[in-house]
Amino acid sequence: MRAVLFLIFIISVVVFQGTLFNILSVKGVRPDFPLILSCGIGVYKGEMKGLLFGGIIGLLMDASTGLLIGPNLTGKASAGFLSGYIRGKIFRMTPLVYLSFFFILSLIDGITNYLSISIFIVSSPFLGSLSDIILPQAVYNSLIGTVLLIMFERIKPVPERLGA
């Protein structure tokens, strides 16, 4: 039952990312909710669950695009894992830590996507992609991610350091 609910949840996030969340798009860049969730799962449940969640949701995102399976799988799985890993090394999470945390993980996801797409689909100048997609996306994700995590913390506090 839990697995079915988990699957429904993941499908809903991917569906909303491609439909409803378009209203939050600024110059073609939207907050990446699958990434924010992967990081959130990593923070709350540790790096292995972050890796698993990020991997599955990334796989579904890639499959829905239909161009190449791999860029989001790699990016989201890495971000999910690293969020749990970094959480284990940080003593106290503050809003500023959250901001930098989401910013760095979003950069990692963006660079992973850029590399995969440039190597396997079509190459494009890195600086252009950095200024047009990776950085705006990282800023957007870090703001939305921090607000969401702070709000969620009020319902369920972030557990003590995991695996430190």
Next chain:
Amino acid sequence: MYHFLAGHKRLLLLLLVIFSAFLWMTYQVRTGDRPSLTGLSDSLLSFPQKMISLVTTKITGIWDHYIFLAGKAEENERLRGEVERLKSDANRYKDVLDENRRLKNLLSLKEAQPAYVATVRIIGRDVSSWFRTILVDKGELDGLKKDMAAITPSGLVGRVYHVMPRTARVLLITDRGSSLAVRVQRTRDEGILEGTGENICRLKYMRQSTELKEGDVLLSSGLDGVFPSGLTVGTISRVERKGPGFFQEVDVTPATDVIRLDEVIIVGKR
């Protein structure tokens, strides 16, 4: 070494996932084979996407034409009820009129296109910011095939690149992986139009000696074997001749605003 590996089992697992994903991507690119997962994902996603698309269209209509106006109407207490009713009616008619005009345009386009296949509604966009694609509500069962062109009355939108039984994905001309053969209407010069990932495209391989100017209209030339010739593609918005390079830098604004699309027409090769 063994102790290091034993102490970083989890990190190794992540590296293994990344390595496997890169191997998988290499396999996909080499064989050109897209795993059946893409079909499965569309079976899972297309129905909820269609539903959400329907609901959001309704909600947007209510927001644009009722709630927003209701806020304004409160300024005048005495006339509120009357104004509300009249405005609501007027907006409903305007909505119907807009839809009617849009469909009429599509119908005239359909009649003008001998290779017409289907009129499709956009039910979703790409989930990542890296690609510019749209998901449409018709697929193989409605006659759509890979490499068919998607157009609107204003001009060319993109090409079908992935077809499922009931849905299909269209690669927009603004995607950085998109390229098509075009011709400058005024000078008849030919070039290749490439997407940039932004809402602008780039015209490639135009020699320094070619006389281009802002406002020049580009039409599809049909030489790529995908798009029918003579369709409006966009207008030149910037021309820059600089440096010793062989070609000039030319930006093109697409004729169709690909961000605000509701329906498109799919046409086959003539």
